Amino acid sequence: MKILKGIQKVPGGLMVVPLLLGATINTFFPNALMIGGFTTALFKNSASALIALFLLCNGAQIDVKQAGSSLAKGVGLTMVKFILGAGLGWAVGKVWGINGVLGLSPIAVIAAVTNSNGGLYAALAGQYGDASDVGAISILSINDGPFLTMIALGAAGLASIPFMSLVACIVPILIGFILGNADEDMREFLAKGTVLCIPFFAFPLGAALNFGQIITAGVPGIILGLVSTVITGFGGFFVMKLLKAKNPAVGAAIGTTAGNAVATPEAVAAVDPSLAVVAAAATVQVAAAIIVTAICCPLLVSYLDKKVNGTYRKNKEA
Numbered sequence: 337m338k339i340l341k342g343i344q345k346v347p348g349g350l351m352v353v354p355l356l357l358g359a360t361i362n363t364f365f366p367n368a369l370m371i372g373g374f375t376t377a378l379f380k381n382s383a384s385a386l387i388a389l390f391l392l393c394n395g396a397q398i399d400v401k402q403a404g405s406s407l408a409k410g411v412g413l414t415m416v417k418f419i420l421g422a423g424l425g426w427a428v429g430k431v432w433g434i435n436g437v438l439g440l441s442p443i444a445v446i447a448a449v450t451n452s453n454g455g456l457y458a459a460l461a462g463q464y465g466d467a468s469d470v471g472a473i474s475i476l477s478i479n480d481g482p483f484l485t486m487i488a489l490g491a492a493g494l495a496s497i498p499f500m501s502l503v504a505c506i507v508p509i510l511i512g513f514i515l516g517n518a519d520e521d522m523r524e525f526l527a528k529g530t531v532l533c534i535p536f537f538a539f540p541l542g543a544a545l546n547f548g549q550i551i552t553a554g555v556p557g558i559i560l561g562l563v564s565t566v567i568t569g570f571g572g573f574f575v576m577k578l579l580k581a582k583n584p585a586v587g588a589a590i591g592t593t594a595g596n597a598v599a600t601p602e603a604v605a606a607v608d609p610s611l612a613v614v615a616a617a618a619t620v621q622v623a624a625a626i627i628v629t630a631i632c633c634p635l636l637v638s639y640l641d642k643k644v645n646g647t648y649r650k651n652k653e654a
Contacts, residue, residue, distance in 0.1 A: 358542025393529030395512025397467035410475025421449030444618035553624030561628025
């Protein structure tokens with residue numbers, strides 16, 4: 337059986353197939369992965385540790401001359417994700433008020449669109465880009481949480497920058513960066529982890545999702561996920577084009593909603609009680625957006641990658 341080749345034929349398959357498999361098992365057999373021992377440790381609770389290992393391995397591939405490139409990409413992608421998400425949420429609130437439109441409130445829009453799934457970005461960057469693309473996550477991680485959402489909603493005075501969370505994300509990359517630049521053999525040894533880790537952290541990420549969330553959220557939740565993928569995905573793509581990145585399609589990998597964004601509406605409502613009336617509905621819609629973007633974003637990145645490479649090959653042949 338050609339299992340690996342079959343998976344690789346699916347756009348973003350190394351990430352998408354295990355993620356969907358994990359979500360399917362969690363939806364229909366939620367207790368199957370909770371039997372304890374090594375089974376639960378690997379297939380349910382390993383995502384954070386394996387993503388950290390993945391980042392370390394990718395950090396080792398960043399040549400010291402590429403560090404500036406990772407910084408520029410991270411800043412550019414973070415800014416466009418925030419500006420588009422905040423701008424869209426602000427427009428919804430300005431025109432339709434706190435209850436929003438099509439069942440989508442400003443808090444739901446901003447919570448879903450300004451937050452990106454760091455693990456999914458890293459996986460797609462590792463598959464379609466290079467080490468400098470993956471390194472951008474050290475800056476992108478700042479939008480993984482309620483901080484930017486609170487700023488966008490005018491609550492920045494009651495929030496603090498999650499500085500240590502940002503530091504915690506950078507440390508594995510930095511350690512890998514030091515090892516890879518200190519020893520070429522270490523760089524080559526760790527290179528295997530830039531691919532091997534992807535399906536193993538994709539599965540537990542999926543095992544935290546439930547397809548029932550899409551049904552509960554209904555059409556508004558699906559629309560929210562599609563909006564997040566399309567608007568910020570293309571936004572990230574064009575930013576990478578402006579930066580003249582070698583793999584601009586990787587920019588579309590910010591077209592996701594972070595897993596912890598599901599807690600953002602309630603967190604914001606705790607800061608501003610006036611938003612409590614829409615927080616519950618927003619929470620379910622954001623949960624749906626997480627699943628929709630996890631499915632659609634890899635497809636968009638794959639499409640743009642083929643389009644760019646196809647154009648490049650045609651130009652080269654001409």
